[in-house]
Amino acid sequence: MDKKVVLITGGSSGLGKAIGTYLTSKNFKVYGTARNPKNYQDFDAFELLPLDVKIPETITKAVADVISKEGRLDVLINNAGVGIxxxxxxxxxEEILNVFDINFHGPVHVMKAVLPQMREQGGGKIINITSIAGYMGLPFRGYYSASKGALGLITEALRMxxxxxxxxxxxxAPGDFATNIAAGRxxxxxTDGSPYQEVYQKSLNLMNEHVDAGGNPIQVAEKVYGIIQKKSPKVHYPVGEFMQRVSLSLKKILPDKLYEKLLLNHYKL
Structure with a gap:
């Protein structure tokens, strides 16, 4: 049987690289993307194609290149994203617009680019890497939560x-994992004199601690592999520490103000 062909946006580092490396080891034909693959001369885990999710023309070309080389595209993993x-x-x-361009508009453009090929070949799978943060409005990460939450809702609609x-x-939806996301965020x-100065700095320190102590990205790669193997995957899959996953269930069952209090306590606000 021919290898399944996978395209991963944001494949040069972090979760994307971990996913691509793992799938390559499982005998998939993997193409990753980076805004400028020439910056990764020593990268040999899998092939990198130039793609900037903010520039639709690069998306169209990268997808066309994969189809030209392989004749099909079985799996899209929309992984490229940015923190804020x-x-x-x-x-x-301008930073709000940028995070939505990368975390929401970009993945939508990539999905629109691959759907005609998947339809023509009789099927395919798309896995959108959202975030546990996308299920709740987190203090001082509100725009990140909103961008990932928007992608999650579009996924639900497009799936139908x-x-x-x-x-x-x-x-x-991953929780905190040990990647370079904090460096690129x-x-x-x-700001000195800001009414948020003290509480924001405290929250910022706590967020960075959570990422630094995050789990191994291989857990996300294994979950991606498991989803690809399923004939009929579920709508949502969280992956992360136990309490991060439990937080999603608690949000469904607890009164809003009680859940808000749990978040305030967690972030020491």
């Missing part, structure tokens, strides 16, 4: 629209 922190009131608007084409779309500056 800051008080809602003080975050520059394409069901007749044997295309399945799934949300995979946009931080609204902690």
């Amino acid at each position: 922190t800051g008080p809602i009131e003080e975050t520059p608007h 629209e394409v069901k007749d084409f044997d295309i399945t779309i799934t949300n995979l 946009y931080h609204s500056p902690v």
Whole structure:
């Protein structure tokens, strides 16, 4: 049987690289993407194609290149994303637009680019890497939560629209994992004299501690592999520490204000 062909956005580092390396070891033909693959001359885990999710033309070309080389595209993993922190009131608007361009509009453009091929070949799978943070509004991560939450809702809607084409779309929501996301995250500056100065700095320190102490990205890769093997994947899959996963169940059953109090206690606010 021919190898299944996988395209992973944001495949040069972090979760994307871990997923691609793992799937390669499982005999998939993996293509990753990076804005500029020339910056990764020593990268040999799998082939990297140039793609910037903010530039639709690069998306169209990368997808066309994969189809030209392989004749099909079985799995899309929408992994490219960016973090953002800051008080809602003080975050520059251009940074809000940027995080939605990368975390929401970009993945939508990639899905629109691969759907015609998947429909023509009689099926395919799309896995959108969202976040546990996308299921709740987190203090000083509100724009990140909103961008990932929006992607999760689009996934739910599109999944129903394409069901007749044997295309399945799934949300995979990681918690905190030890990647380089904190280094690439946009931080609204902690401003002297800001009414949020003390509480934001404290929250920022706590967020970085959570990422630094996060789990091994191989857990996400294994979950992706498991989803690909399923004939009919579920809509949502969380992956992360026990309490992070439990937090999703608690949000469904607890009164809103009680759940809010748990978050406030967790973030020491």
